[in-house]
Amino acid sequence: MSKEREPNGKIRLDKWLWAARFFKTRSLAKQAIEGGHVYYDGSRVKVSKEVIIGAKLRIKQGWDEKTIEVLDLNDKRQSATIAQTLYKETAESIEKRQLNAEQRKQLKLSQMSPDIKPDKKSRRLIQQLKQKPCE
Numbered sequence: 001m002s003k004e005r006e007p008n009g010k011i012r013l014d015k016w017l018w019a020a021r022f023f024k025t026r027s028l029a030k031q032a033i034e035g036g037h038v039y040y041d042g043s044r045v046k047v048s049k050e051v052i053i054g055a056k057l058r059i060k061q062g063w064d065e066k067t068i069e070v071l072d073l074n075d076k077r078q079s080a081t082i083a084q085t086l087y088k089e090t091a092e093s094i095e096k097r098q099l100n101a102e103q104r105k106q107l108k109l110s111q112m113s114p115d116i117k118p119d120k121k122s123r124r125l126i127q128q129l130k131q132k133p134c135e
Contacts (some may be wrong), residue, residue: 010052016070021083032061042058066097068088
């Protein structure tokens, strides 16, 4: 049994997020919780919140937002296959993430990129045009 694990099987939220491999370090998990990127049963919580089985978590990572349900508790970081057994992502969350990813791809395809980068002389001309006051 670990030092931070309670006899009744409760684990700190930051440690569970780290063990479930949502964040590379506990420090990053702590920053995400304090920054409002992790919601526990619909509300913001402190880093030391004890996780229980059946709790719903909403985690924002980059562009994605995942809604998961806690299935098991573990305070040790193990392989990714074991970590995936600790939680289950909701079907709505998966659909929403896939839809958002598809929209981002479409947006990127719709934006035209130049064939070549401007050289030093061209960049200077562009800067002069941008800085020139409108008349």
